Amino acid sequence: MNAPSFLKRLVGSVVPSERRRSHRRARQAMDLFQALLSERGEVSGALVARDALAAYNSLPKPALPSFYDALAAEFSPNREELDAAYNAYHADPSQENLIRLQRCVEAPRQELFRRFNTTPGGTAALVAMRRDMVAGLKTHPEWKGIDADLEHLFGSWFNRGFLTLERIDWYTPAVVLEKLIEYEAVHEIAGWDDLRRRLAADRRCFAFFHPALPHEPLIFIEVAFTKGMSAAIEPLLAPDAPQIDPQSADTAIFYSITNCQTGLRGISFGNLLIKQVAQRLGQEFPRIKTFATLSPIPGFRSWLRGIGTQLKDLPGGAAQLDALARIENPDWHKDEANAERVRKVLIPYAAYYLAHAKQDREAADPVARFHLGNGARLERLNWLADTSKRGMQQSAGLMVNYLYRLDEVESNHETYVREQKVSMSRDIRRFAAECALATSVDVTAGD
Amino acid sequence: MNAPSFLKRLVGSVVPSERRRSHRRARQAMDLFQALLSERGEVSGALVARDALAAYNSLPKPALPSFYDALAAEFSPNREELDAAYNAYHADPSQENLIRLQRCVEAPRQELFRRFNTTPGGTAALVAMRRDMVAGLKTHPEWKGIDADLEHLFGSWFNRGFLTLERIDWYTPAVVLEKLIEYEAVHEIAGWDDLRRRLAADRRCFAFFHPALPHEPLIFIEVAFTKGMSAAIEPLLAPDAPQIDPQSADTAIFYSITNCQTGLRGISFGNLLIKQVAQRLGQEFPRIKTFATLSPIPGFRSWLRGIGTQLKDLPGGAAQLDALARIENPDWHKDEANAERVRKVLIPYAAYYLAHAKQDREAADPVARFHLGNGARLERLNWLADTSKRGMQQSAGLMVNYLYRLDEVESNHETYVREQKVSMSRDIRRFAAECALATSVDVTAGD
């Protein structure tokens, strides 16, 4: 690098110029944002907001960091006013002084975003802005304030009271349906034929929508009506899976739940969605008595790797380690005898992991954390239930049914939140007790 | 009070018991609000919110003050945390410290209200809560913090970007129409027949709605299509006013604009409403070239009373005072000769009042303040334009047309906001210059 070639120099001179151009574009957009905040009239404000939206939406990708830098730097609270307000409040904690302090502490960015939001398409642009911005948050910790302001606003705007729960089926506009195909995160939708099967008469799909983001699902859940609790995912996903008469079903399996908007990270919708859908289906189909998920155990295998050293020292641990090592071979499950040997060892570990492994006092597995926090009960482990590549890599092919008993979710939730006690079936409890790690903790207590 | 009668003692013993009962009811409701805030799970939270809503909605009127007292007292920021957060921020004004400070400064009431809002009907209950609470604000300044928190939330929730502009006509559900009858503040609607006339083919009515308050207009405006600019209100309000073909009209008269929700005080909707309606009508009826109001001058007569002493000392002031005194007789306008004498004196004062009288650098008349701030122009004074009781008492029967020229509102607004200069017609300027008060100010400059 001592002697830059002509080309390198050329590139060197080009890049800065491009950077300058990006920077200039970002600056122009920012000027409109500044104008928006200083505007006093609502009528002119609406015009400026419209222009600011257009300017932001047409920013090229390379210009975004400059824009976020300016957004982070230029809308902080006024320190002098803040100090004065705090001192006044400190001296006399009156209502007026508190209100004044609250106003001075709020970043002017919040008012900026509220004004920006007045223009049609503003909400969508702000959600997209946060999505793009958080992608760079790790390398730009200075943007944290923007993130906090947007999260605070979104928490207010996307309040559950403003959301509508809508059924999605084959009568739904295509513009919404194509988003299911795009967003589905758990079990990919292969195309329109696949989608149509998932919206057939023995299936249900529900989503939350916000009035300012029409045709944009915030979160959606997929349900299959079955006879008995599903023990494997493939039969549900097969495009040519035979349809059953929904009136003959006794079980509703929630087999996929997808958060659609990265820009709404931190605003939770999922907890209520499951319960509301279960209630609604229970009313429409009184014969359906069982509401359960068919869920992966995404943290299982990486947890398994982490306990290796601990295992070695346990009695019989070496043999178990040896059995567990077999699953490193991607085809381990295809040989029946081999699979059976693995099963005997693996199931207790999976039960133990789900029932007892913790992270910050909560269940270690993220999916378990979600459902147990909702008040569900750990019901059944299903062997070779998801042999897809991801299923094998993360969950060792296992899936679990979390059971939602509407009359128990409240108390399960309470117990889980207050005492970190997990509600589970007798089988799961027994399997977990068989695990070699179980001796170190008291797994029998607290039934 | 030394020797309370038996009755007094009786009352004394009764009232406390009623007060105690009210207080107990308020306390019970408040306990649910406290539970709502401390609840960690969303599912249980939804149930608690529902119960809290029911408890609040069933509070008897006498219990409300106790409830608001508790609401004011029990949800303040934690002072120690606040101090610590401030000190940390003061020492190191990092993003993290600012975010922490912002969180500590926010009254927990805001989170409480956000949770309360998740239950169906929550938004409506909160708007009603503020309406009831502000009615007692003067005697209960300690409730100001509640008011500030609700106003802050509503400012976010009722952002223009979340409102829809809807036409209201005879095809609108009765549940909405009856609210027009109930709310109309400017020119009372006498009943369904009166309303039907105001929604006929040569009229328009538009309102802003919020998705969480279906069937509840937030603000509505009434428009009449006319040939030429209306000079009096009665012909517009008469239930048997002849209809004209809207295609033959050249003018749209905005003759009434009503804010419906006291609970949304301070959240302004009106500015944009007029302009959006004007744009929409301009597109639908290209022949309509004039958009104007027919407005009262509600502050005129009380201002007139206030300038009496000042007038006395002006040359010719006494004679004018004498003429102005005639309008104290409620029937002054019924004698033509008398009315004519009054007219000559009154018009210049009205023009002067609208054009030059100020309060805090803004137009003294509240209606003028609203329209001039919107960028409208003071166009024409109309003599004996509203001889209703209120019209005579407040505006001395005068009405004014504010003209909205879509290509001028921006610059009018700018000039008004920056330089407090009022845009006005040549006639108004001339009348104002004729006013005896005009010598003291420079009314010719700034054209």
Place this chain on the structure above:
Amino acid sequence: MNAPSFLKRLVGSVVPSERRRSHRRARQAMDLFQALLSERGEVSGALVARDALAAYNSLPKPALPSFYDALAAEFSPNREELDAAYNAYHADPSQENLIRLQRCVEAPRQELFRRFNTTPGGTAALVAMRRDMVAGLKTHPEWKGIDADLEHLFGSWFNRGFLTLERIDWYTPAVVLEKLIEYEAVHEIAGWDDLRRRLAADRRCFAFFHPALPHEPLIFIEVAFTKGMSAAIEPLLAPDAPQIDPQSADTAIFYSITNCQTGLRGISFGNLLIKQVAQRLGQEFPRIKTFATLSPIPGFRSWLRGIGTQLKDLPGGAAQLDALARIENPDWHKDEANAERVRKVLIPYAAYYLAHAKQDREAADPVARFHLGNGARLERLNWLADTSKRGMQQSAGLMVNYLYRLDEVESNHETYVREQKVSMSRDIRRFAAECALATSVDVTAGD
């Protein structure tokens, strides 16, 4: 009239000239109708239909008879073609010959009406045309062909399969609600407040609509939720009647059913309406077990007058006649003792009239004919149940509950249609048997 005055001669000369003008207007409209029928292209046809509609709608009332005359005279089948088609069919009854005969027999008016209907507003105009035309049918029997053609078309167009059953409540557009007020034929609606009571939470109102007549109810039914079967109409109609919780009701009372469109005379909607509404309410409110009407007996008193001579000769008839004569005094029911004496005589006659009086093998009372034909059962007679003027004049203040048992209507209907046997309660049967007329017929048989 021998020597007509100047004025009379003047009037004489004026009237013909007016008549001529009307005739000319009718002729002009008819020319457009003729053009419409002879038009071969659909595009031009649509224009001509629009013009024909405008011409017809602007015809002054006096011009209508001339127009109907032309409509009757000018669109008859071509006799020569008809004769030829018949002869061909008579000689060879082939499909082709039958089809040809069917075409030749159809009046060209039908094709004319079908073309007229293609233009927006056409359906409404045709329904109005029949309404206006049938009003003069008695004096213009030559218009019967028009009536038959329109009835035939309407029977096809207003097929039940094309109608929608819609609930009407306070969320319904005012343009529909005002039509309820206008049309209600059984128990007049006094205004919007009265209407609101009838649409409250413990009431239901349903109507059939046709897609081509939006906002025009074809028939509507009013239902009250009650505890026990209503025995009088006033408590249901009182605008300040206390509301009950619909979940606490065990009975749905159909207290009014109104055909709205005279122009659709002969096309029946009512039979299905009651049953569909009963089914729908039964699903929504499982606790409601009783579906019944509260109906007048409009033919009762005129029938009573008709049997006078017959009565005189029966044993005890004179005394009964004497008792019955009391109801000629409009205030007969206000004296309790008097009313009681009347009751004893009147009830058996009313029961007999409803249960056994026939006209053309069907129930003599028109309301009984309707409900019994629908499969309802004669359940209970209610004394002094409708003391309104009309109630006293037609039904002697009596009202009857017809009971709709969903599992019996089929068989009741069958028995009534095939054997003219009326389904009735034990009480009604007993009362009818007590009637003096009952000895002449066998009222006990056929149970």
Place this chain on the structure above:
Amino acid sequence: MNAPSFLKRLVGSVVPSERRRSHRRARQAMDLFQALLSERGEVSGALVARDALAAYNSLPKPALPSFYDALAAEFSPNREELDAAYNAYHADPSQENLIRLQRCVEAPRQELFRRFNTTPGGTAALVAMRRDMVAGLKTHPEWKGIDADLEHLFGSWFNRGFLTLERIDWYTPAVVLEKLIEYEAVHEIAGWDDLRRRLAADRRCFAFFHPALPHEPLIFIEVAFTKGMSAAIEPLLAPDAPQIDPQSADTAIFYSITNCQTGLRGISFGNLLIKQVAQRLGQEFPRIKTFATLSPIPGFRSWLRGIGTQLKDLPGGAAQLDALARIENPDWHKDEANAERVRKVLIPYAAYYLAHAKQDREAADPVARFHLGNGARLERLNWLADTSKRGMQQSAGLMVNYLYRLDEVESNHETYVREQKVSMSRDIRRFAAECALATSVDVTAGD
């Protein structure tokens, strides 16, 4: 066939038994239809109609002919009544006698179908019934009466006044969109991506719907916004065709129009559809001045084959025949020189064919017949405009623009209908005059 094998005998014995089973099923369904017609009550009628619908819908395909046979045989008019009614009318052609005759001539099947239609799904089943039935009409001429009755009813039910024109785009429910893919008859839609391109911002799609057949387009038309009149179809159909800003377009090209329902054969919708869509687009996009089709000439090559003998005898005919023979080679257009030679000969024949070839006084080409009858003008021939297999086989790769000038369609239509004169551009006229066949007719006159 003299000595039937065992197998044949077996089959012989099997088939009749299957036939018998089909026949029995058809008979059972027909019994319900008979019951439906004889039913007197509407309430029971509705139940019978529901059962009849279910019975018909579950008939296996082989049972349908038996069912149609019964439908043809058992619902004819009563001959004796018909004769009596005719004789009465013949003797006295009064209104009453005519009405009676009309009733006796109508096949009871019509009333049967009207009753069948009252049940939900009835209309769809009848439209499907006609679709299935007409497929066998050639071999079953005895079903013509059924066809005539259904066509008569459908002509009444699907009157233009009952249809709604709806835009179809990406916001339309998938259940409708998949039908476009299924039905598109002119230019096949390859799948959802292809469909999405055809519904993009620079395209429009409109369809007629009937309220009783929700989600079932009756006919739809596809439009592309272009700059200048399209000369070839491939650029419009390519899934990756670049999008243009609709505001920049000056032309709307109707490139596909599809009748969806075989069961509605004979009920025309297309004529009005094009004109209504053109009017609507003209209002929304005032810059679009040209409305034209891009249409195949499906009858061209078969007509060309038919004139061979006639050509041979014309001067120069042999040489032309030789040139025309080249197009029998499927790749003729791929050699430029060859194609150019063909072009010179082919274009005049195509112009002549479109402008002058007749069949029953109308244009010989079915697409020309449709558009010319609508009042369009033959505007431009486009060379190698559709090189798809079908395009080459039917139209020799040629396509034609029919121009819809809204202010001319009326007069064009009139001239075409009355005088069979085709409106055409100067170029088409010139090309047609160059055709060898042109000497035999006077092609220059009448302009």
